[in-house]
Amino acid sequence: MKFLVLLALFGVAAAAVHRAVNEELTADWVAFKAKHGKTYxxxxxxxxxxxxxxxxxKIEHHNIRASLGEHTYTLGMNKYGDLTATEFVETMNGYAMADKTDKSKGLSFMTPLNIQVPASVDWRTKGYVTPNLVDCSGDEGNQGCEGGLMDQAFTYIQKVGIELEKDYPYTAEDDTCVYKKSKKAAEDTGFVDIPSGDETALVAAIASVGPISVAIDASQDSFQLYAGGVYNEPACSSTQLDHGVLAVGYGTDPTGGDYYIVKNSWSDTWGVAGYILMSRNKDNQCGIATAASYPTV
Known part of the structure; x- marks a missing residue:
């Protein structure tokens, strides 16, 4: 009798596991793992x-609503699609909210007099993001994948220099610093801070200076699965920032409205070839103008 009971319980457990997944998606799951080199x-x-x-x-439901005009952006499956939102943030986001110390003081941005800000700017040919800051800027106060500040990163570059992204690829992991001075591609003399929360100043800086480092709230699951369009996420915080990216331009979309062109550091498999269009002039959405700065050279 006990054997029959145990056998029945095993059958119930097996059935529960079976129902937990959609068997029609088995081939798609196998293809997903193969494409992204995942084994479990x-x-x-x-x-x-x-x-x-x-x-x-989630992607399917969101995109149905987007097709009905309820969203200005779409979602899509990417290599992070088997992570929960919490796991994704813990793995990929590393900006640390912290007070600046005396050793990371910068200049304040002043909008150039008589500047004529163009309607759109696109600096996407630049590509200045590099991950050797994750491994090597600990002495300046950064903490690898546990987080850091762009201004502290600029202080590191001022002291040591920086390699190109192709020579020091991003891995989303803490590692030993392997910076090679022989491959130094650039250095800076300090940094300039954009007035916090001032989107007009941020646009002026992008137009007159070039790409600007910004910190954003990238903790929403919609950011994890972003696939295209102008990202408009009202749930974003303008003060709780967790990810550093690069604003390389701005413009206006007839459907999605004003946007910033933002370069991420998660390779071209995420977003639109590694980029996202983030809402502009929506009360500093996602905090894009809260902690913006750029290095001086």
């Missing part, structure tokens, strides 16, 4: 697949 043991595979299927449903 049985228990972990079930966990990751369950998360992946939930994200698929």
């Amino acid at each position: 043991e049985d228990a972990e595979d079930l966990t990751r697949r369950t998360i992946w299927e939930k994200n698929l449903k």
